[in-house]
Amino acid sequence: MKRLISIAVSLIILTIIYTKIDFLGLIRVFENSDRGWTIASFAMLIPLVLITSWRLQELTPSGVRLRFAEANRLILAASVLNMVLPSKMGDLAKAYFMRDRGHLSGSLALSLVVFEKACDLLSLLLWCIFGLCLYPDKNFLFWVMTVAVSSSFIFGILLLSSRKFAHLFFDLTGRIAPKKIGVKLDKMRFSWGEMHEYFWSDRRQLAKICLTSIFLWFCHLLQIWFFILALKAWTPFLANLALSPLAILAGLMPLTFAGVGTRDAALILFYQPYFNEATGAALGLLCTSRYFIPAIAGLPFLSQYLATVRNFKKS
Template identity: 75%
Template sequence: MKRVISILVSLIILVVIYTKIDFTRLIAVFQNCDRSWMAISLGMVVPLTLFTSWRLQQLMPSGSRLGFLEANRLILAASVLNMVLPSKMGDIAKAYFMKQRGHLGGTLSLSLVIFEKACDMLSLLLWCVFGLLVYPQKTWLFWVMTVAVGVGLVMGVLLLASKKFAYFFFLVARKIAPKKLRLKLETMQASWGEMHDYFWRDRVQLIKITGTSIFIWFLHLLQIWFFILALKAWTPFLANLALSPLAILAGLLPLTFAGVGTRDAALVLFYQPYFDGATAAALGVLCTSRYLLPAIGGLPFLGQFLATVRGIKGESGE
C-alpha cells in the first residue's frame, strides 16, 4: 500500500510540474539536445557501475572470493530491487546474498553494506557542503540548507569515527522511536558496532574506501553536469556541486517512488537562475535514467535475487 501511495504522490507532483511548463517545450529540449554529450552522459552509467563494483570487492575481507563479474551482478540486481521495493530492500538482499553464497559470515555482510551506504551518503554530503560554501547566490534558504547539510555531515562522521557516539545515538533513537522500529534499530546498532570494529582495524583500507567513495560521487555529480551540457544549457560546475546534491537528497525523502517527483521539483526550483523549467524538467528525466538504466541492466539477474528476497521475508516471518 505504501508503494502505491508513493507512486501516486510521484504522479501528482509530475502532473503539477508538467502543467506549469510548456510540455511541447520539454519535447523540443530533447529534440534539440547535443547527441554527443547525451551519449557521453548516459554512458557514464557504465564506469560508475564498474567503480562501485570494484569498491564492493575492496570492502570484502582478505581471503574472500567475490569476483568482479559477480560484484557487478550484485550491484545491478540490487538496483532493480531498490527501484521497486521499499526501504532499500535491494541492498539488504545484496548483504543476504553475499552471506548465502559464503562470501561473508554472520552479520558482517549487513555491516559491510551499511558501511558502503554510509560512505555514499557522507560523500554526497561532503560535495554538497563544498558546493554550498562556494555557491555565489546565497539566500537565507541556502544558508539554512548549508547548516543542515553540514550538521548531517558532522553527525555522520561522528557515527563512523566514534563508537561511543554511535552507541549514544542509537540509545537515544531507540528510546524515541516507535515500537515497530526499535527492533530494527537494535539490529542496526549491532551491525554498526561490528562494522566499526572491522573497518577501523585497517586504517589504510579505510582511507582507500573513503577516497574511492568520494571519487565515485564526484563522477555522479559530473554526470549530472554532462546532462546539462547535453541539453544545451549551462550551469557553472561549482554551482552544480551545490545544486545537484540538494536535488538528490530531496529524492531520498520517503515520499515518492524512487525519488521521482521530489527530485524533479527540486531541480526546477534550484536551477531557476540558470535555465527554464522545461530544461529543468528534462534534466529530471535524465536524472531518473541514472537509476533506471542500471535497473534495466540488472533484470537478467533478477530471478536469483527474488529468491533471496523471499528467503529474507521467510526468516523474518513476514
C-alpha cells in the same frame, strides 16, 4: 500498499509539474539536444557501475573475496530492487545476497553494506558542502540548507568514527522508538559495532574506500553536469556541485517512487537561475534514467536472487 502510495505521490507531483511547464518546450529541448554530450553522459553509467562493483569487492575480507563479476551482478540486482523496495532497501538486500552466497556471515555482510551506503551519503554531503560554500548569492534558504547539510555530515562522521557516540545514538533512539523499530535498531547496533571493529582495524583500507567513494560521487555529479551540457544549457560546475546533491537528497526522501517527482521538482526549483522550467524537467527525466537504466540491466540477474528477496521481505 506503501509502494502504491509512493507511486501515486510521484504521479501527482509529475502531473502538477507538467501542467505548469511548456510541454512542447520540453519536447523541443530534447529535439535540440547535443548528441555528443548525450552519448558521453550516458556512457558514464558504465564506469560508475564498474567502480561501485570494485568498491564492493574491496569491502569484503580478503579470505572471502567476491569475484568482480559477482559484485557487478549484486550491484545491478540491487538497482532493480531499489525500484520496488522503499528507501533504497535494495542496497541492504545485497547483505542477504552475500550471506546466502556463502561469502560472509549475515551480521558482517550487513555491516559492510551499511558502511558502503554511509560512505555514499557522506561523500554526497561533502561535495554538497563544498559547492554550497562556493555558491554565489546565497539567500536565507541556501544558508539554512548549508547548515543542515553540514550538521548532517558532522553527525555522520561522528557515527562512523566514534563508538561512544554511536552507542549513545542507538541507546537514545531505541528508548523512544516503537518496539518493532527498536528490535531493528538492536540488530543495527550490533552490525554497526562489528563495522567499527572491522574497518578501523585497517586504516589504509578505510582510507581507500573513503577516497573511492568521494571520487565516485564526483563522477556522479559530473554526469549530471554532462546532462546539462547535453541539453544545451549552462550551469557553472561549482554551482552544480551544490545544486545537484540537493536534488538527489530530495529524491532520497521515502515519499515517492524511486525519487521521481521530488527530485524533478527540486531540479526545476534549484536550477531556476540558470535555465527555464522545461529544461529543468528534461534534466529531471535524464536524472531518473540514471536509476532506470542500471535497473533494466540488472533484470537478467534478478531471478538468481528471488528466494533471497522473499526472505528479505519476511524479515
